[in-house]
Amino acid sequence: xxxxxxxxxxxxxxxxxxxxxxxxxxxxxxxxxxxxxxxxxxxxxxxxxxxxxxxxxxxxxxxxxxxxxxxxxxxxxxxxxxxxxxxxxxxxxxxx
Numbered sequence: 231x232x233x234x235x236x237x238x239x240x241x242x243x244x245x246x247x248x249x250x251x252x253x254x255x256x257x258x259x260x261x262x263x264x265x266x267x268x269x270x271x272x273x274x275x276x277x278x279x280x281x282x283x284x285x286x287x288x289x290x291x292x293x294x295x296x297x298x299x300x301x302x303x304x305x306x307x308x309x310x311x312x313x314x315x316x317x318x319x320x321x322x323x324x325x326x
Contacts, residue, residue, distance in 0.1 A: 231324040232289065233268075233322045233324050234285050234320065235322060236317050237281070237317065238283060238313055239279060240280075242314075248309060251308060251309035251312070255302070256270070258299075259296065259299075263292065263295065265291070266286075266292060
């Protein structure tokens with residue numbers, strides 16, 4: 231399995247747009263990618279401009295398919311443009 235946790239800090243004036251992009255990306259991922267087991271975004275209660283994104287894929291091929299999907303290529307660039315700083319992306323091994 232491939233898992234990641236991303237910390238995203240959003241620019242205050244881009245929060246609504248960011249959340250719109252994320253909702254679309256989550257919906258399309260869940261609908262079209264059976265190899266994606268978990269794909270969730272949560273917002274901090276202490277800092278509403280900080281988000282955590284957790285994803286888990288059945289294998290590397292499923293992760294690669296996600297990264298190269300047409301909707302990913304369309305949505306992610308404007309989503310990342312909403313960030314106030316570079317995303318912190320960390321990969322993890324699933325512990326069963």
